[in-house]
Amino acid sequence: MPITVYSCREDEAPYLQKFSKQYAVSLHQVDGPLTEQSAAAAAGSAAVSIITTPVSAAVLDALHRVGVHYISTRTIGYDHIDIAYAKKLGIHVGNVSYSPNSVADYTLLLILMATRRMKSILQHAWVQNFSLEGVQGRELPNLTVGVVGTGRIGRTVITRLTGFGCRILACDLHESEEVKAFAQYVDLDTLLRKSDVVTLHMPATPENYHMIGEENLSKMKSDAILVNTGRGTLVDTEALIAVLEAGKLGGAALDVIEKEAGLYYKDLQDRPLDNHDLALLKALPNVLVTPHTAFYTDQAVSDMVENSIRSCMAFESGEKNPWQIV
Numbered sequence: 001m002p003i004t005v006y007s008c009r010e011d012e013a014p015y016l017q018k019f020s021k022q023y024a025v026s027l028h029q030v031d032g033p034l035t036e037q038s039a040a041a042a043a044g045s046a047a048v049s050i051i052t053t054p055v056s057a058a059v060l061d062a063l064h065r066v067g068v069h070y071i072s073t074r075t076i077g078y079d080h081i082d083i084a085y086a087k088k089l090g091i092h093v094g095n096v097s098y099s100p101n102s103v104a105d106y107t108l109l110l111i112l113m114a115t116r117r118m119k120s121i122l123q124h125a126w127v128q129n130f131s132l133e134g135v136q137g138r139e140l141p142n143l144t145v146g147v148v149g150t151g152r153i154g155r156t157v158i159t160r161l162t163g164f165g166c167r168i169l170a171c172d173l174h175e176s177e178e179v180k181a182f183a184q185y186v187d188l189d190t191l192l193r194k195s196d197v198v199t200l201h202m203p204a205t206p207e208n209y210h211m212i213g214e215e216n217l218s219k220m221k222s223d224a225i226l227v228n229t230g231r232g233t234l235v236d237t238e239a240l241i242a243v244l245e246a247g248k249l250g251g252a253a254l255d256v257i258e259k260e261a262g263l264y265y266k267d268l269q270d271r272p273l274d275n276h277d278l279a280l281l282k283a284l285p286n287v288l289v290t291p292h293t294a295f296y297t298d299q300a301v302s303d304m305v306e307n308s309i310r311s312c313m314a315f316e317s318g319e320k321n322p323w324q325i326v
Helices: 010-022 038-042 057-065 083-089 100-115 118-126 152-164 188-194 214-219 237-245 276-283 298-317
Strands: 002-005 026-029 047-050 070-073 092-094 144-148 167-171 197-200 225-228 251-254 287-289
Touching: 002 298, 010 026, 010 298, 038 057, 047 298, 057 083, 070 298, 083 092, 092 298, 100 118, 100 152, 100 197, 100 225, 100 251, 100 287, 100 298, 118 287, 144 152, 144 188, 152 167, 167 188, 188 214, 214 237, 237 251, 237 276, 276 287
Parallel strands: 002 026, 002 047, 047 070, 070 092, 144 167, 144 197, 197 225, 225 251, 251 287
Antiparallel strands: none
16 A cells, blocks of 8 residues: 655654565655645555644645545644544544653653753853852652653653652543552642652643643742653743743753744754744753653654554554544
């Protein structure tokens, strides 16, 4: 079966070649993103595989005109696709799963860097300031870490945290028996009030939009650290900046941020940054910002390519498709 694959990165190439042979599928690779104009390249393919490119109603119309019935995004998140309009057109959408170790390990990295004030340490060392002023950290065994969202990634974060001897609180609508062996489930209000570190692992849904906003930020300890490797829209960025500038929050470590589309994964060196909030966050000494790279490991990229191909194949054959959203 032919599948048109958009935004083919160099790092994906060996996996695209490997899995096209393994599953005996024909891949039509397009280097550029899916757009209203490039949708024509998918003619003859019932399914397309994309990355984080925004898929608007106009793009969906263009895909519909050339006979595409299924969109697989090589990501866990799918908020970049107009799902409602896709359903209206009869176009189905699926995401992928990949190794939870990638984001879980990165989350632990950010927690450790934030609690040990690594940004300040590195910035001081860069200008040969080797004093201890302003770089004293905290030890995880003395802290309570709150994990919001106990899906595959949240559960993996919790198992990693057990090795550090910290107290672990968890919050999710669906409680996991596996998690209960290591963490105590509490409501979000309790978790925010009692945690020294709060890490977010929720999907971007309308219900979760700005779940960490002015009200919930006010419940957190004044020296608490907020970690977000989930989705940027979970946090009200303006409210976060306000509490950070007022000294009412200890710090933040953010791999994702609102309105990151069009910025992340591009070389914007020596160009004005078209995101005022991101520029402010980068300037704060107690905020770590990384460009949505928590997922980016060799295993995760392999999984994303393989599972996107498998998802398209399952849809085409009418088999059970664990990745299909609509």
